[in-house]
Every structure is written in C-alpha cells, then in structure tokens.
Amino acid sequence: MKGKIIKIVSNQYTVYSEGKAYDSLAMGKVRLQDKPVVGDEVQFELIDEQYCIQKILERKNQMTRPAISNVDQAMIVMSAVEPDFSNVLVDRLIFLISYNDIEPVIIITKMDLIDESSDIYKYIEDYRKSGYKVICTGFGDELTKLKEVLKDKVTVLAGQSGVGKSSLLNRLDKSFSLQTQEISKALGRGKHTTRHTQLYQVADGWLADTPGFSSLDFSWIDSKVLIGKIKDFKVEEDCRFNDCQHINEPDCAIKKGVEEGRVSSLRYKNYLDVVPLCNQRKEWEL
Ligand SMILES: Nc1nc2c(ncn2[C@@H]2O[C@H](COP(=O)(O)OP(=O)(O)O)[C@@H](O)[C@H]2O)c(=O)[nH]1
Ligand SMILES: [Mg+2]
Ligand SMILES: [Zn+2]
Known part of the structure; x- marks a missing residue:
C-alpha cells in the first residue's frame, strides 16, 4: 500500500492512505537508511497483523524546523496593522521559503482595520505583479480563496506572533482548533515539553500545526x-x-x-x- 506519514510519536507512525489512518512501525532498514519524517510518502504493508513501513519514496523537499517533507507551499501570514506590515520581513520569508523549493503564498490579515488609502495596496500590487499569490483576509470574511489554496496541498504557516495565525485556523476549521487545543492541554502549557509535528486535514488539504521559518538565518544560504x-x-x-x-x-x-x-x-x-x-x-x- 502507499500512504503519507501524518504523525510520528516516538516509534509510532500514523500513515494516511485513501481516507484511513494506519498505526504503523518502521522496519529497521528504513530507520537506518533515512529517518522517516512527517509528510513522507511511503510504501507499507501488513505483516503479522502489524502495519510496517517498507520504503520511503523520494522526497520533493525537506524542512528541518519543523521536520517535514514534501511541502507544497508556505503561507506567509502578515497583518496589515498591529503589528505593522513589513515588506522586508515578507521578502526575507519569501527568500528562505523559495530556497527550500517551497512555494510562498502571502496572506494579509486584519484588512478590516485599514482604509483604501493604505500603502498596503501598493505592496499587494507589487507582489501580484511579480507572480505571487496574495490573499487578503479580515474578520467577517468567508476565507473562500484561502480554502481553495489549501485544497490538496501540504501547507506550513510562517509569520511572527500576533499576526492572526491562530484566528485564521480557528475560522478555517473548528475541529482543527479543537485538536490543537487538546494537544496543548495534554502537553501542559508553559511546561518544557517536546512537541511533535503533525499534519491536520483542513479544507481538503494538509496543514502542519507547527509554524516554520521562525529563524531568519541566512548564514547557511548560498x-x-x-x-x-x-x-x-x-x-x-x-x-x-x-x-x-x-x-x-x-x-x-x-x-x-x-x-x-x-x-x-x-x-x-x-x-x-x-x-x-x-x-x-x-x-x-x-
Ligand atoms: N480586526 C482583526 N483582528 C484580528 C484578525 N486576525 C487576528 N486578529 C486579532 O489579532 C490578535 C492576534 O491573533 P492570533 O490569532 O492570536 O495571532 P497569532 O499569534 O499569529 O496566532 C488577536 O487579538 C486577534 O483577535 C483580523 O483579521 N482582523
Ligand atoms: Mg497563535
Ligand atoms: Zn547579473
């Protein structure tokens, strides 16, 4: 069978295949070759009543923080105000994301807090002219465009705190916010716990629950x-x-x-x- 790893907790791998999730183990040879990560497309089979991952298929790309592979796109979430829009920050994220062979998509939140005279519109036009997808959102909108963008894709979120990532997710999918709340409750807030990365089904696509690209380190970049x-x-x-x-x-x-x-x-x-x-x-x- 073929599937996608959507969750890893120590040695337990959850593999999603055609609408079902399978608890699986990874064969020794697989773990030795290359540690499986969330997002991996794998071959697995049932051996003695246990699902076993036999092979990791070639990865399209791979991020390290969070450890996730085959990422289609990264949504750069940036607010129009509070905190103020920064094209320097958006562009640095565009550079890092593109360097990782991931498609950047720009989401501008809190559009309900600005009027037509705002400079934001000039930036939006500039990004669109360059070929970037820009989605504007604010309280009260339907998020129809965002849902279209998420469909059938593996997506990670990027963006500083306070820009509205959590609000966006809660508005997108009530079950997603519930799932993440349960996790933070289970782990205990404030406690030093190792967080695992997981892909959630949101708007007919896959979304990582851990934001990526929080470090803007260019020292490794050629x-x-x-x-x-x-x-x-x-x-x-x-x-x-x-x-x-x-x-x-x-x-x-x-x-x-x-x-x-x-x-x-x-x-x-x-x-x-x-x-x-x-x-x-x-x-x-x-
Ligand atoms: N007016 C307005 N406020 C927003 C919007 N999105 C988020 N906020 C507010 O901005 C604050 C930070 O949002 P939050 O989702 O916690 O940001 P996060 O740190 O990126 O997860 C909260 O007080 C939200 O209510 C928006 O589209 N419009
Ligand atoms: Mg948040
Ligand atoms: Zn030149």
Missing part, C-alpha cells in the same frame, strides 16, 4: 543558488558575466530588469540587503 530560486529574478536574458552577483557588475540582466520595471525594485533592494548575510558557513561546519 546567495548564487538563492537568486536562481526567486521568482522575481527569473529574467529572459543572461548577464554579461557567468558568475554575476547582480550587485554592481556591468550588463547585469537583473539590474536592467529593475531599471525597466520588469523586476520589482523593492524585492531587488531586499535581496541586496540579505546578500552580505549569506555564505557565512562552510560545508564542514555541518
């Missing part, structure tokens, strides 16, 4: 790899130099794109600001 992964910077022409860093080299296709308005100058500025933070670690430090 800036050359990064530039190739950011949607904004995919331009048709080549730069004059093969190893162009797109900073102050002549005939740089990206700089030309910025000058001609095809590449967002905001995103380019935010990119230039993270370049000095990149490439700080060496392979052997791993």
Whole structure:
C-alpha cells in the first residue's frame, strides 16, 4: 500500500492512505537508511497483523524546523496593522521559503482595520505583479480563496506572533482548533515539553500545526543558488558575466530588469540587503 506519514510519536507512525489512518512501525532498514519524517510518502504493508513501513519514496523537499517533507507551499501570514506590515520581513520569508523549493503564498490579515488609502495596496500590487499569490483576509470574511489554496496541498504557516495565525485556523476549521487545543492541554502549557509535528486535514488539504521559518538565518544560504530560486529574478536574458552577483557588475540582466520595471525594485533592494548575510558557513561546519 502507499500512504503519507501524518504523525510520528516516538516509534509510532500514523500513515494516511485513501481516507484511513494506519498505526504503523518502521522496519529497521528504513530507520537506518533515512529517518522517516512527517509528510513522507511511503510504501507499507501488513505483516503479522502489524502495519510496517517498507520504503520511503523520494522526497520533493525537506524542512528541518519543523521536520517535514514534501511541502507544497508556505503561507506567509502578515497583518496589515498591529503589528505593522513589513515588506522586508515578507521578502526575507519569501527568500528562505523559495530556497527550500517551497512555494510562498502571502496572506494579509486584519484588512478590516485599514482604509483604501493604505500603502498596503501598493505592496499587494507589487507582489501580484511579480507572480505571487496574495490573499487578503479580515474578520467577517468567508476565507473562500484561502480554502481553495489549501485544497490538496501540504501547507506550513510562517509569520511572527500576533499576526492572526491562530484566528485564521480557528475560522478555517473548528475541529482543527479543537485538536490543537487538546494537544496543548495534554502537553501542559508553559511546561518544557517536546512537541511533535503533525499534519491536520483542513479544507481538503494538509496543514502542519507547527509554524516554520521562525529563524531568519541566512548564514547557511548560498546567495548564487538563492537568486536562481526567486521568482522575481527569473529574467529572459543572461548577464554579461557567468558568475554575476547582480550587485554592481556591468550588463547585469537583473539590474536592467529593475531599471525597466520588469523586476520589482523593492524585492531587488531586499535581496541586496540579505546578500552580505549569506555564505557565512562552510560545508564542514555541518
Ligand atoms: N480586526 C482583526 N483582528 C484580528 C484578525 N486576525 C487576528 N486578529 C486579532 O489579532 C490578535 C492576534 O491573533 P492570533 O490569532 O492570536 O495571532 P497569532 O499569534 O499569529 O496566532 C488577536 O487579538 C486577534 O483577535 C483580523 O483579521 N482582523
Ligand atoms: Mg497563535
Ligand atoms: Zn547579473
């Protein structure tokens, strides 16, 4: 049988397959090869009345915090106000998420608290023009667009505290909020407990209960790899130099794109600001 690992608690794996969840063990050979993580697509079978994971299928991508694989998208939750909208923060999250081969989706909350004159609308237009999906929400709306985006996808949430992540989840799915409340109750608030990651079924998709990308550490990032992964910077022409860093080299296709308005100058500025933070670690430090 084929399925997806949706929960791991010590040696117990919950594998979801065609509408059912199976308590399973991982065969020794599987654990030795590569530790299974939540999100893994696996082959498993019933052996002596026990479901056993035989094989982990190739991963599309993998995050470490939380440990989860095959993530389709990360929702960057950012409030319009309280706390104030920060395009620097959104862009840094876009960079880190894209670097991990995950699609960023921007959710702007608390839209009910601003009026039409707000600068937010300029930012929204800028992200949309660059090809990012932006969903605006506020108290009182139906979240129809958000539900469409979650359908059939594995999604993680990102965003600082206070932006409205929990409110969003509670409005999306009452059972989700109940499930998470039960977990925090069971673990005991404030106590130092190791949290496990789990995928929940929300709006016909899978959502991780632990927010990701809480550290904005760029030291491990290779800036050359990064530039190739950011949607904004995919331009048709080549730069004059093969190893162009797109900073102050002549005939740089990206700089030309910025000058001609095809590449967002905001995103380019935010990119230039993270370049000095990149490439700080060496392979052997791993
Ligand atoms: N007006 C308004 N308030 C919101 C909205 N979303 C969240 N809030 C409020 O913002 C505060 C923080 O929300 P919460 O969901 O706890 O944020 P989290 O830390 O990201 O989980 C709470 O007081 C919410 O009631 C929204 O769309 N509109
Ligand atoms: Mg919260
Ligand atoms: Zn260049």
